[in-house]
Amino acid sequence: MKTRVLRYSMLTVVLGLTTYLALGFGKRSFEAYCPFGGMESLWGLFREGQFSCATGPLNLSMLVAVIILALIAKKAFCGWVCPIGFLSELIGRLGLKIIPRNTKLNPKLNDRLKLIRYVGLILALYFTYRTGELILRGYDPFYIIFSGFGHGTLGLVTIIVFTITIIGSFLIPMFFCRYLCPLGATIDPFSRLGLIKIARDEELCIDCGDCQAACPHDIAPHEMIYVRHRDCTNCLECIDACPEKDCLTLKVKL
Amino acid sequence: MTIPRYSIPILTIVLLFAGYFLRFAFTQPTTSVEFGETGKAKLVCIVDGVKCKGTANYFTNMFNGVEGISSIETIATEHIATFTYDPTKINREQIRKIIEQPILLRDGSSRQFFSCVKMK
Numbered sequence A: 001m002k003t004r005v006l007r008y009s010m011l012t013v014v015l016g017l018t019t020y021l022a023l024g025f026g027k028r029s030f031e032a033y034c035p036f037g038g039m040e041s042l043w044g045l046f047r048e049g050q051f052s053c054a055t056g057p058l059n060l061s062m063l064v065a066v067i068i069l070a071l072i073a074k075k076a077f078c079g080w081v082c083p084i085g086f087l088s089e090l091i092g093r094l095g096l097k098i099i100p101r102n103t104k105l106n107p108k109l110n111d112r113l114k115l116i117r118y119v120g121l122i123l124a125l126y127f128t129y130r131t132g133e134l135i136l137r138g139y140d141p142f143y144i145i146f147s148g149f150g151h152g153t154l155g156l157v158t159i160i161v162f163t164i165t166i167i168g169s170f171l172i173p174m175f176f177c178r179y180l181c182p183l184g185a186t187i188d189p190f191s192r193l194g195l196i197k198i199a200r201d202e203e204l205c206i207d208c209g210d211c212q213a214a215c216p217h218d219i220a221p222h223e224m225i226y227v228r229h230r231d232c233t234n235c236l237e238c239i240d241a242c243p244e245k246d247c248l249t250l251k252v253k254l
Numbered sequence B: 001m002t003i004p005r006y007s008i009p010i011l012t013i014v015l016l017f018a019g020y021f022l023r024f025a026f027t028q029p030t031t032s033v034e035f036g037e038t039g040k041a042k043l044v045c046i047v048d049g050v051k052c053k054g055t056a057n058y059f060t061n062m063f064n065g066v067e068g069i070s071s072i073e074t075i076a077t078e079h080i081a082t083f084t085y086d087p088t089k090i091n092r093e094q095i096r097k098i099i100e101q102p103i104l105l106r107d108g109s110s111r112q113f114f115s116c117v118k119m120k
């Protein structure tokens, strides 16, 4: 079975569960499970020993779990769980189907643009800690979609930001994850250290480039022995795409 | 060391479940208020309507000046409110009545904001 079938099945289940919670059927709000809520709660916990706004213990424990997962298996949370990553990937694939083209950006420009997510993370935390409110709600596609532009969104500003995110995702694969996501930025340093990574056997590689073409994050496994890149989600698309048996494998490597 | 592909989804699921149960390790509340009384009886309520810091604060303030309530602690995302109270001054049903009382709105109308789904 292609790994993607398994991965998309898992992502569909998570998307379904999130929708179920968003429709009000669950015990908690869908927001209670978001690991970034753990980051948003840190200052309140540090200052007053209390959770701020709509954050709670589950946000914090999910953040801890996602960080431990990143230390073991890089951004597996992004590739196998996150509904926004899933929707971004689907929109990106739809974009490629409708307008087949080369989506590869200049690597330097791509890397510079990725810095925006760190600025986003700092701004999001600064304003959340200053106001005690979940300021990100107006800009966060996860909240905007599942709350249906609910309480805390910012009218026209939210509509503009959301439209840019959708159009961006259509034109550049994983647009939100690459350039904007503050949770992705939070996990980055842990993912860089992640133990389980893609390994390439130089002897078997024919340098066809299919692995990079298949990678949603435009990583080039054929230029590396081990994929240590912080953006690697261990989605395993590159292994599926590689024509040489056992050329790309999963390895535990410090 | 080479490992099978299925280790990634398996590890992911295991860690998510671990994260779900790890929440019990974080016992910090959303609000915690002491009212200066000495009663020690405990009542845990699941309160529909307590869902963020704002609603938790409002909820807690409804008990300002109510005789017999020693403290209230809320965990908003779990919709939990824990009371300590003096059963000789106030009982569980009276607490429920205060929780479920209609709240006067600015336009003069009133509405019930909170309801006690469960009492433990």
Ligand code: SF4
Residues within 6 Å of the ligand: A077, A078, A079, A082, A083, A084, A085, A086, A176, A177, A178, A181, A182, A183, A184, A185
């Ligand atoms: S980068 Fe952010 S939005 Fe993208 S998959 Fe990861 S957590 Fe989700």
Ligand code: SF4
Residues within 6 Å of the ligand: A198, A214, A215, A216, A217, A218, A219, A221, A227, A231, A232, A233, A234, A235, A236, A237, A238, A239
């Ligand atoms: S390098 Fe391979 S496993 Fe990593 S994100 Fe790209 S396709 Fe997925």
Ligand code: SF4
Residues within 6 Å of the ligand: A200, A204, A205, A206, A207, A208, A209, A210, A211, A212, A221, A222, A241, A242, A243, A244, A247, A248
């Ligand atoms: S797809 Fe496989 S064979 Fe082709 S370049 Fe990548 S690692 Fe080498």
